[in-house]
Amino acid sequence: MKAELVAVGSELLRFGRRDSNGDWLTERLQRLGVEVTRRSLVGDDVASIASAVRAGQSSADLVVLTGGLGPTEDDRTREAIALALGRPLERDEEYATRLRGLFEARGRTFKPEQARQADRPRGSDWLDNPIGTAPGILCRVDESLVVALPGVPPEMRRIFEEGLVPHLSGRVGQGLARRSLKIGGRFEASVDEQIRDLYGLDGIEATILTGREGIELHLLATGGTTAEARARLDDLELRLEARLGADIFARDDETLAQVVGRLLIAKGATMATAESCTGGMLGSLITEAPGSSGWFRGGLIVYSDDLKCSLAGAAPDVVASAGAVSEVVARALAAGARERCRADYGIGITGIAGPGGGTPDKPVGLVHVALAGKNRTDHWRIRQIGDRHLVRRRTVVFALDRLRRRLLESREPEGIV
Amino acid sequence: MKAELVAVGSELLRFGRRDSNGDWLTERLQRLGVEVTRRSLVGDDVASIASAVRAGQSSADLVVLTGGLGPTEDDRTREAIALALGRPLERDEEYATRLRGLFEARGRTFKPEQARQADRPRGSDWLDNPIGTAPGILCRVDESLVVALPGVPPEMRRIFEEGLVPHLSGRVGQGLARRSLKIGGRFEASVDEQIRDLYGLDGIEATILTGREGIELHLLATGGTTAEARARLDDLELRLEARLGADIFARDDETLAQVVGRLLIAKGATMATAESCTGGMLGSLITEAPGSSGWFRGGLIVYSDDLKCSLAGAAPDVVASAGAVSEVVARALAAGARERCRADYGIGITGIAGPGGGTPDKPVGLVHVALAGKNRTDHWRIRQIGDRHLVRRRTVVFALDRLRRRLLESREPEGIV
Numbered sequence: 001m002k003a004e005l006v007a008v009g010s011e012l013l014r015f016g017r018r019d020s021n022g023d024w025l026t027e028r029l030q031r032l033g034v035e036v037t038r039r040s041l042v043g044d045d046v047a048s049i050a051s052a053v054r055a056g057q058s059s060a061d062l063v064v065l066t067g068g069l070g071p072t073e074d075d076r077t078r079e080a081i082a083l084a085l086g087r088p089l090e091r092d093e094e095y096a097t098r099l100r101g102l103f104e105a106r107g108r109t110f111k112p113e114q115a116r117q118a119d120r121p122r123g124s125d126w127l128d129n130p131i132g133t134a135p136g137i138l139c140r141v142d143e144s145l146v147v148a149l150p151g152v153p154p155e156m157r158r159i160f161e162e163g164l165v166p167h168l169s170g171r172v173g174q175g176l177a178r179r180s181l182k183i184g185g186r187f188e189a190s191v192d193e194q195i196r197d198l199y200g201l202d203g204i205e206a207t208i209l210t211g212r213e214g215i216e217l218h219l220l221a222t223g224g225t226t227a228e229a230r231a232r233l234d235d236l237e238l239r240l241e242a243r244l245g246a247d248i249f250a251r252d253d254e255t256l257a258q259v260v261g262r263l264l265i266a267k268g269a270t271m272a273t274a275e276s277c278t279g280g281m282l283g284s285l286i287t288e289a290p291g292s293s294g295w296f297r298g299g300l301i302v303y304s305d306d307l308k309c310s311l312a313g314a315a316p317d318v319v320a321s322a323g324a325v326s327e328v329v330a331r332a333l334a335a336g337a338r339e340r341c342r343a344d345y346g347i348g349i350t351g352i353a354g355p356g357g358g359t360p361d362k363p364v365g366l367v368h369v370a371l372a373g374k375n376r377t378d379h380w381r382i383r384q385i386g387d388r389h390l391v392r393r394r395t396v397v398f399a400l401d402r403l404r405r406r407l408l409e410s411r412e413p414e415g416i417v
Numbered sequence: 418m419k420a421e422l423v424a425v426g427s428e429l430l431r432f433g434r435r436d437s438n439g440d441w442l443t444e445r446l447q448r449l450g451v452e453v454t455r456r457s458l459v460g461d462d463v464a465s466i467a468s469a470v471r472a473g474q475s476s477a478d479l480v481v482l483t484g485g486l487g488p489t490e491d492d493r494t495r496e497a498i499a500l501a502l503g504r505p506l507e508r509d510e511e512y513a514t515r516l517r518g519l520f521e522a523r524g525r526t527f528k529p530e531q532a533r534q535a536d537r538p539r540g541s542d543w544l545d546n547p548i549g550t551a552p553g554i555l556c557r558v559d560e561s562l563v564v565a566l567p568g569v570p571p572e573m574r575r576i577f578e579e580g581l582v583p584h585l586s587g588r589v590g591q592g593l594a595r596r597s598l599k600i601g602g603r604f605e606a607s608v609d610e611q612i613r614d615l616y617g618l619d620g621i622e623a624t625i626l627t628g629r630e631g632i633e634l635h636l637l638a639t640g641g642t643t644a645e646a647r648a649r650l651d652d653l654e655l656r657l658e659a660r661l662g663a664d665i666f667a668r669d670d671e672t673l674a675q676v677v678g679r680l681l682i683a684k685g686a687t688m689a690t691a692e693s694c695t696g697g698m699l700g701s702l703i704t705e706a707p708g709s710s711g712w713f714r715g716g717l718i719v720y721s722d723d724l725k726c727s728l729a730g731a732a733p734d735v736v737a738s739a740g741a742v743s744e745v746v747a748r749a750l751a752a753g754a755r756e757r758c759r760a761d762y763g764i765g766i767t768g769i770a771g772p773g774g775g776t777p778d779k780p781v782g783l784v785h786v787a788l789a790g791k792n793r794t795d796h797w798r799i800r801q802i803g804d805r806h807l808v809r810r811r812t813v814v815f816a817l818d819r820l821r822r823r824l825l826e827s828r829e830p831e832g833i834v
Contacts, residue, residue, distance in 0.1 A: 041456040279704025283697025301716035
C-alpha cells in the first residue's frame, strides 16, 4: 500500500517551520507497512491543495492531508478535496448542532463560521475528534482513500490512531515490523561502532539517530508475514541486548520517566529533585508520565543562590566558598531534595546553561549532578556541549538515566528487590 | 516571483530524515524576495520526479530540484526533467571528456556510468560545480526556469550561490517583508473574527495559527520595494495593536518568558512559582529565557499534597476539606511561592492534567491558577481541553500571560512604573 502526505498551511513554507505532522505520519505509516511515496507542503489556496490531492490520488492508495480544517477563512482543505474529487461540499446539520451544543456547554459563543467545521464532501464520513472541534474526513474513491486530519498535532494523532488505523488494516500487503530501542548515556558514533556488524542482517534495515532522550535505533524488518518479521526483530533485539546491556533503557514509545517510574514502583520507592540551571525541566520531564504522582514527590527550583540555602539546606558559607556550581553544592541539593521532600532518592543539579555566566574555570556547559539515596550520594561532573536548550535537556536526561542505572543495581537496601 | 522545491531521494521519505536542502533553499529564496509556494519530497522514480516538475512549472516561475544527479542507477533527475519538458537527453561529449580527465588526474578509474553526469536535456545549460563531479542543470522554458542541483549540501549551496543567483537577480524585482505577532489568552476563531477585515489589505497576506504560546499571526507583504513592503507592515501592525491591545504579547521570535522578564526588569521586580500538576513546566519555560536569573527567584514543585503544606505553607485542614485542586489551595500556593522564595509575585497552579484523576465535580482539564502580589491575589478557574501535555502546556502559558497582563497595569505599587 502506498501513501502520499499533503501538509497544508502557508506557514509551513516559511523558513524555520517544520512539517512535524508529516514526520510523525511517515513513521507511523511505515510501522503499519504503508510506504510513503511522496510528501508535499502546500499553501492555503484551494488550487494548490486540490492539485496535490489529484496527484496523490493518481499514484497512491491513500492520501492524507493535515491542516486547514479549522473554522477560519484560510482553512480551505474541505473545499479543495470537494473540488479535486468533483463532489459538492455539504453541511452535516446534525454535527453543526452538536458543535453548537459543545460551545454553549462551555459558555463560549458559537459564531456562524464555526459551522464550517460541519461541512464535508458528499459521500464522505467523519473521523471523530474527541479532543477538538474539527473532525477528520474520510472519502472513499474507488479502492483508494482520501483523508483529511486537523493540523493540531495531538488531535491529528488521536484521530489517526482511533479513526483511521481501523480502516487501514486489511489493506496492507507484505509483512513489516518496526521497533525502536532507546539507548542512554552514549554517543551515536560509539553505539554505531559497537553494533554496526548487526545491521542489514535478516532483511532488517537499521537507522541510528539522536533523539530527545538519547540515541534511538530504529529497526525495520520487511518480508514474509508480519509475524515472521516480528520474530526476526525479537532475535536481533536479543543480540543487541547482549552487546549494549543496561544502556538500552526503553523500547518504542516508552519514555525514560516511565521506565524510572516502573523501577521505583517495583521498589516501593520515591524520588524528588532540586534544580538550579534546569529550572524545573527535570520535574517537568518526570511529570509528563501519567501516574507520576505514585513515585514523584516534588521538587525545589533553587534558581537563586540564597534559595539553595533556605529551601534546600545548602550551607551559605559553602555556597560562598565553593561557588554555586560545584560538587559540594550539587551534593547538598540532592540531600536537600531527599529530606525536604521526604523521598527515597534526591537528584541535585547545578550548572551553567549559558549563553552568559561562563568563566575560564567554570565554562558554559559545566554541570554538577548528584544523586542521594539512603546510604550514599553519587556525583558526576559533566561538560555538556550545545546551546542553552541542549545543555539543559541533556542534563535532565543524564540525571534521570543515572537514577535508572542505580535502580537497576541490586545492592540498594531500599524497597523490595 | 514564485518557486517550487522538489527534493529527490527515496531516503527522504523514511522516518528520521529531513529535507535540509529544502529548508536552506526556502530561507535563501525568501531573503532574495522569492516566495516558496510548494515543497515536494519524492522518491527516486522518473514518473514521480517528472510529475513534480510539471506541477511546479504550471504554477511557479522557478522549479528547483535537489538530488538525483549522481552517476548511479537510482540518480534519475536528468531523465525526469527531459521527460517532463519533452526534450531529449543529450550527452555533452566535451564535458564527458573533461570529467574523464578529472578522474584520471586524480588516479581514479572512470567507469562508463560516470559519463551519465554529462547528460542534460536538449537546450539546457550547465551550472558549474567547482567542488564535485555533477554540475547543476539550468533549463529555460518560456519565462520560467527549471533547475537541478546535486543533493550534497555543500555542492548544492555553492552552485546555488555562484551559478543560480546571477540568473535570478533581475527576475525578482518585487519587495517582500515578513512579520509575526503573538497573541495571548485568546481563541483562534475570535481573533480571526476581530481582525478579518484587515486581511488582504495592501498586498499583505495573513495566516493565523495556534502556536506554542498562543495564537500567531503571520504577515507577508509583497510588492513595491522591500522598504515599502516593510512600511506597509508597520502600518498594519499599528492597526492591529489598536484592535488587539495587550492581547499582542510579542513579535517575531520573542518568547512570552522574555516579555515577562523585560516587564519585571523594568519594574525591578521578581517572581516565583509553586506548581502541582505542571510539575516544573512553568519554571522550565521561564528559565528557557537567557538571563532569567535576573528576575526569576525559583519555585516549589508540590506534586504530593503534604508538600503543598510543608513546602508552600498551605493549611493541611484546608487541603483536606477543599481538596488539592481548589481555589483556596491555588491562592495558598501563590502566596507560599511569593513568601518562601522571597519574590514580588508568586504564581500557584493546581489542577488535574489527566488522563486519570478526574471526577464529575473535578474533571480532567480543571485547573486553578492564582497570582499573588503585594496587595492582592488574583485567581482563575479554567477548564483546559486536550491531552495531558496540552493541559499542562496551555496552563503554564496562561499563568505567565496573566502575570504579563498584570505587569502592564499601572496601578501596581511594586517597582518603578
